[in-house]
Amino acid sequence: MTVDGIEDVESFRRRARNWISTNLEPRSNRPQARLGIVQNEDDDLAAIARERDIQRQLFEAGLAGVCVSPEYGGQGLTRAHQQALNEELCGYEYPSRIQVPTFSPCASVLLEFGTDAQKRAHLPAILRGEELWMQLLSEPSGGSDVAAALTTAVRDGDEWVLNGSKIWTTGAWWSDWGLCLARTNWDVPKHRGLTVFILPLHQPGIEIHRIEMLNGDKEFCQEFLTDVRVPDSDRIGEVDEGWTVGVRWMFHERMLYNSPLVTRPPDSGQGGGVMRPVAQVARDSGLSEDRLVRDLVGEARMLEIVESRLLERISAGIRSGTMSDQSSAIGRLFHGVAAARTRTISCEVAGSAGAAWTNDDGEAAGAGIEFVMRQASCIGGGTTEMARNVISERVLGMPRERTPDRDTPFRDVPRSASAGSRRDN
């Protein structure tokens, strides 16, 4: 059935439900209990291939890019339709790794700043699972101060030549394209000399190194860019206006849990991450009758419920203009702190099975490893300290921190205590 030519939410939901139950496998809840170092590359690649495959099938079934305009291969439907799809995916596998950052912030930035040609070239390919995207923001010299990027792009006719290094790029080794913030002008203050480019990640000028994280994952990557040539048609936004794009890019990153472009079943765990359902940890550790444990389970559940309601409130407030875009930092802060607390709780509830486990320990296994990685939720996507700066300074209007680099040509800004204050460029 359609209303005003748009498929109504309930019939969309039924269509999604039918398709999902015949085409997707139940999501496996097998805990990824491992000793923290064994990481099988082939398994990873197989998982990614399966996700691309699901994404393609979703596309063919008319269930991809629910809120993206048909011009770019989407369904042109509403947030409510996306919400229905998310709900119907509960309990089923879905392309979780493709959502972030491919759909948001990357596709969000493309939609907002890309040229028509760029959108036509990439959005349908993203919706079909053919292009996985990554964000090249952070650099070895610093991630919080994103606008201090040192990776440089120099114009050469109709092309740009990029040199530098990006780091902490999650999943770059299995991705296809990157959104990259680079310096195009060293003679103006930092915010005014940046430009955003898009580039294929697998090409001769880019060397990708994988970095092992505390949980044994090697999803972190560092990229070394040497004379990478990017056509000017792959520039996003105006030359030296990259900060305008960057501000929205980071906004989309903070809002990703409420982005209409992101597919995320509500049972996928807090913030879409790998958070173990704490109640299941308690069951598997045999402590579900313990009053202290139940207190912690109740707290974890409370945080989960409150976070999802908070993100809805902020997203509704921003959409209606009653809250500023900067309010997205409130959700980012809450998420980081709540996820960290939940990992602590999970660890507490797992007891010694979080420290040493066998295959019979179910969800309790691995709680210790997640605790070791706890701060990731407060660092990735911009740190909670940066979110606190934004909330206090931009939302509450408190005095800004002293930033000596604000009005200084970037070339003259001190960059580290050890490297001295100048750098040849």
Next chain:
Amino acid sequence: MLLHLTDEQEFVRDTTSKFLGNEAPVSDVRKLRDNPDGFDRSYWRRGAELGWTSFLVRPNAGGGSVSGRGLIDLTLIAHEFGRNAAPGPLLPTNLVAAALGWSATESNAAESNATEILPGLLDGTEIATWCYEEHPGRRLADIELEVNVDGQEVVINGSKRPVEAAGQASHLLVTGRTGPGLTQVIVPAGAPGVTITPMDSVDLTRRFYMVKFANVRLPFKSVLGGPGEAGPQVERLVRHALVLQCAESVGAMERGFEMTVEWGFDRYSFGRPLASYQALKHRFADMKSWLEAGHAISDAAADAVESDSDDAAELASAAKAFVGHYGGEVLQDCVQIHGGIGVTFEHDLHLFLRRLTVNRMVYGTPAEHRQRLADLAFPEGAL
């Protein structure tokens, strides 16, 4: 509080806000400390004219709401009460009015209870309160007070504490046990066998009492619904209490936070405003995130309880667990950032902290509600 109000809702909120600002300015609240009732009767009657006691009652029973969703409308009033640390038995009177209204359609007897008692509650000439909680330290749902049926009468034995405004109430709604089930009885406060003893409390304007029932005999028609059958209604009433409490607590949190932000800009130390220190800015940011989360969860709970949706119990407990705990964290940090003046009676901040503190501990502590959330997370069994 809701981010988006209809014009009518905004009108109601604004009217109450202005009324409280004029009739019960925060500066006067302190003076009510020595008033035995904690509020002024004519103030309450005029508040009732603004709808304070009507929203949970259907129009054909003399009530009426603004949006057709009375509980949501009432959270706007509760929010303003929190923002002003306002006096008056808002929660207990509304809960009893709601219970009378719900049962009015069930039988002639219930109808006559409602027609006798409701008008006085609605126009603010009478106060009523709910006698629900019993022993401190027991779980909220553990009710021991007995209501036994004896021919055409019921006999009540047991005690309740703390009961807000029992000393001011004309009627008490009493929840007791009849065999394995719960029973709700409407008891005139002056009935033989009822003893009402004042308790000391944290809040300057809320009065709490211990109420004892020793062989209190009442005609059978005083029972709302059937004996032993009130379980669902009691649960619904508890959820209403939690929603109103949280709405009020968020109002108190909000006002305390605003005062502290202002102080952060005005107060200088080492030649610069407190609000310029990153250590403090970051705490303001944390507080802001907890405040917004408090708004979000208490609105979500109000919505779910008003629609009686499947997640109503969970959201109401999540709201209480969160707002109870983090409301305390916010207001205590507000005290800290005020420094010495924050712990003086002269400063207004404590009025909000007192309100929050009482709300935190009545109708189940945050810990109690975390247990309830755990009970729901383990469908195989509550402890």
